[in-house]
Amino acid sequence: MRVSVVAGNWKMHGSVSFLEEFASDLAGALAHAGPNSGSVAPELLIFPAAPHLALARSMLPPEVAIGAQNIHAETQGAFTGELSAEMLDDMGIGWVLVGHSERRALFGETNADTAAKVQAAERAGVAAVLCVGETIDERRAGRAAEVVLAQLNAVLDVAGLGWLERGMVAYEPVWAIGTGETATPDQAQEMHGVIRQALAGRDADLASKVRLLYGGSVNPENAAELFGQVDIDGGLVGGAALVVEKFVAIARAVG
Numbered sequence: 001m002r003v004s005v006v007a008g009n010w011k012m013h014g015s016v017s018f019l020e021e022f023a024s025d026l027a028g029a030l031a032h033a034g035p036n037s038g039s040v041a042p043e044l045l046i047f048p049a050a051p052h053l054a055l056a057r058s059m060l061p062p063e064v065a066i067g068a069q070n071i072h073a074e075t076q077g078a079f080t081g082e083l084s085a086e087m088l089d090d091m092g093i094g095w096v097l098v099g100h101s102e103r104r105a106l107f108g109e110t111n112a113d114t115a116a117k118v119q120a121a122e123r124a125g126v127a128a129v130l131c132v133g134e135t136i137d138e139r140r141a142g143r144a145a146e147v148v149l150a151q152l153n154a155v156l157d158v159a160g161l162g163w164l165e166r167g168m169v170a171y172e173p174v175w176a177i178g179t180g181e182t183a184t185p186d187q188a189q190e191m192h193g194v195i196r197q198a199l200a201g202r203d204a205d206l207a208s209k210v211r212l213l214y215g216g217s218v219n220p221e222n223a224a225e226l227f228g229q230v231d232i233d234g235g236l237v238g239g240a241a242l243v244v245e246k247f248v249a250i251a252r253a254v255g
């Protein structure tokens with residue numbers, strides 16, 4: 001039985017006052033759920049913007065894990081504006097997103113870059129959530145699985161499988177991110193199945209345990225059906241994760 005995960009990617013949003021309010025509302029919602037109510041059963045994970053990492057760690061309830069949205073592959077050095085996995089680990093930040101489609105499309109991140117970043121995260125003991133997903137043109141051309149597998153295999157060929165002991169893969173079709181257009185549960189399950197099968201080809205036991213997240217316009221209305229699919233173990237949520245009621249409602253849809 002895989003414990004589900006609901007992760008919130010705040011992107012370049014938030015402020016100190018937003019964090020204070022979110023933290024207090026989330027703590028209230030979790031307390032309200034009660035210890036054995038089962039109302040909020042999944043693991044919760046928040047990816048705030050870099051300047052808010054330490055604040056989020058100190059303000060959000062301790063059972064909520066915190067992650068960065070990006071890292072540089074090097075440990076330290078003359079890389080102005082960047083942050084390393086070692087810095088995250090040093091600050092008690094245990095997670096990092098790697099290869100989000102916005103990093104790939106807007107900042108030129110290649111499959112080779114994502115592989116190096118996953119390796120860097122593992123080196124520092126930080127768990128990576130590797131994001132993969134096809135564009136609408138690639139889907140229309142019937143190339144969705146090919147593209148996603150190329151993104152996945154580029155990392156596995158270089159970084160191996162060890163990082164997946166804690167790490168996860170998030171399938172996020174680019175056409176569904178921030179658009180309000182969600183993959184249907186069947187479309188999402190099909191791609192999650194492709195990903196799990198590819199992992200099973202390398203290590204069947206690991207593949208059966210790895211959590212695979214779906215991302216792309218997840219909201220309280222569509223979460224339960226998506227998360228009900230056999231290979232979908234939770235969600236990576238953008239817009240809806242900025243509203244604590246929606247984030248909690250999505251978490252409840254899993255639990």
Ligand code: PGA
Binds near residue numbers: 009180216236238240
């Ligand atoms: P969205 O973003 O939920 O707003 O579509 C998801 C993501 O980018 O991780």
